[in-house]
Amino acid sequence: MEEGAALRPAACRAKGGAPGFKVAVVGAAGGIGQSLSLLMKMNPLVSVLHLYDVVNTPGVTADVSHMDTSAVPLVVTSDGGFLFLTAPHAPYLNCDRLGVRGFIGQQQLEAALTGMDLVIIPAGLPRKPGMTRDDLFNKNAGIVRSICEGVAKSCPNAIVNLISNPVNSTVPIAAEVFKRAGTYCPKRLLGVTTLDVARANTFVAEVLGVDPREVNVPVVGGHAGVTILPLLSQVSPPCSFTPDEISYLTNRIQNGGTEVVEAFAAAKFADACLRGMRGDAGIVECSYVASEVTELPFFASKVRLGRGGAEEILPLGPLNDFERAGLEKAKKELSESIQKGVSFMNNWTEHVYSLRTLHICSLGVDEQQIAFGYWAPSSPDF
Numbered sequence: 001m002e003e004g005a006a007l008r009p010a011a012c013r014a015k016g017g018a019p020g021f022k023v024a025v026v027g028a029a030g031g032i033g034q035s036l037s038l039l040m041k042m043n044p045l046v047s048v049l050h051l052y053d054v055v056n057t058p059g060v061t062a063d064v065s066h067m068d069t070s071a072v073p074l075v076v077t078s079d080g081g082f083l084f085l086t087a088p089h090a091p092y093l094n095c096d097r098l099g100v101r102g103f104i105g106q107q108q109l110e111a112a113l114t115g116m117d118l119v120i121i122p123a124g125l126p127r128k129p130g131m132t133r134d135d136l137f138n139k140n141a142g143i144v145r146s147i148c149e150g151v152a153k154s155c156p157n158a159i160v161n162l163i164s165n166p167v168n169s170t171v172p173i174a175a176e177v178f179k180r181a182g183t184y185c186p187k188r189l190l191g192v193t194t195l196d197v198a199r200a201n202t203f204v205a206e207v208l209g210v211d212p213r214e215v216n217v218p219v220v221g222g223h224a225g226v227t228i229l230p231l232l233s234q235v236s237p238p239c240s241f242t243p244d245e246i247s248y249l250t251n252r253i254q255n256g257g258t259e260v261v262e263a264f265a266a267a268k269f270a271d272a273c274l275r276g277m278r279g280d281a282g283i284v285e286c287s288y289v290a291s292e293v294t295e296l297p298f299f300a301s302k303v304r305l306g307r308g309g310a311e312e313i314l315p316l317g318p319l320n321d322f323e324r325a326g327l328e329k330a331k332k333e334l335s336e337s338i339q340k341g342v343s344f345m346n347n348w349t350e351h352v353y354s355l356r357t358l359h360i361c362s363l364g365v366d367e368q369q370i371a372f373g374y375w376a377p378s379s380p381d382f
């Protein structure tokens with residue numbers, strides 16, 4: 001076999017190597033990103049794993065690539081990315097091993113995303129003490145926008161799992177970016193709310209005194225405070241709670257964000273997406289998606305995952321009075337968060353337009369030069 005041809009990761013699947021998907025983790029060096037990368041490396045449905053961040057990616061990639069799971073990096077390349085080999089011989093020809101590749105900095109975003117089937121985005125700041133929701137929004141909105149512009153350009157057909165908070169607003173931002181790029185497909189944009197379900201299962205199992213793996217609590221609405229609406233009347237297996245238990249559980253699930261932060265739930269959701277993409281039947285998870293379940297354009301509910309992403313949005317099912325009241329509260333806050341995301345994008349467009357006009361007037365850059373990419377806005381974190 002010709003050495004050059006054998007070494008090219010992209011050639012592996014075409015050559016009948018391991019079946020699997022190409023997955024990128026964007027924000028791979030962060031708290032969520034590192035554990036998530038490790039968990040994705042262990043996932044047998046992943047054949048190529050790209051780890052991207054604006055800092056520290058080489059170290060994380062080295063760590064992940066040295067795990068002695070079935071995943072062994074394929075080859076070192078000279079095109080700016082990092083590709084680690086842990087064994088000197090076999091990996092060259094054995095395409096059923098996983099390629100782990102690290103990318104760092106904005107200039108490598110395109111290479112990190114090109115050809116990806118699934119892009120998982122935990123990039124951005126978590127909320128820290130003293131930080132307002134607006135502070136978090138302003139920082140993460142810009143980060144999500146620029147990453148999604150990269151997705152639209154480099155892998156427009158990829159399914160996106162968006163983890164960066166505030167998910168209630170970042171998903172509408174991503175949708176606007178994709179709409180403007182002409183690549184928007186609502187089925188492929190999924191806000192990750194599995195963490196709320198994982199917490200709900202754990203807390204309900206504690207109250208019931210059973211194994212959390214046996215419990216399934218649908219959690220609908222959104223992914224912050226009162227927008228997180230656990231449907232305790234629809235818990236599987238069927239059970240009932242006293243009013244005190246309902247109030248305690250609802251409050252704890254809605255505020256669970258302060259108790260635990262984990263990548264496990266994100267990896268579980270990504271795995272469900274990959275199984276759906278493979279064509280497995282009956283994969284149902286809660287996710288924050290474009291929806292007609294309520295009058296709001298985005299809403300978290302159970303969705304059936306398939307080859308194209310969220311193939312079907314399932315109805316809420318019967319709600320009791322407590323849940324109906326919770327739903328009204330959730331909708332009010334959600335509506336504001338969605339509007340905030342859309343306004344951010346409208347303001348960004350206006351900002352770009354006025355910068356553009358300024359450049360045309362002051363620098364003599366003309367419309368044609370802009371159209372050919374001679375000029376682009378210089379403040380990515382606007």
Ligand SMILES: NC(=O)c1ccc[n+]([C@@H]2O[C@H](COP(=O)([O-])OP(=O)(O)OC[C@H]3O[C@@H](n4cnc5c(N)ncnc54)[C@H](O)[C@@H]3O)[C@@H](O)[C@H]2O)c1
Pocket residue numbers: 026027028029030031032033052053054055122123124125126127140143146147162163164165166167192193194195196223261262
């Ligand atoms: N949806 C969920 O269930 C859920 C759960 C936990 C955390 N989160 C959110 O996920 C995000 C990450 O949390 P964390 O604890 O890992 O934070 P962190 O600060 O530890 O990590 C964030 C990472 O994002 C990187 N980053 C920043 N800008 C980037 C860019 N433009 N491109 C690529 N990477 C970039 C940072 O360098 C850092 O490595 C936060 O917004 C947090 O609120 C969501």
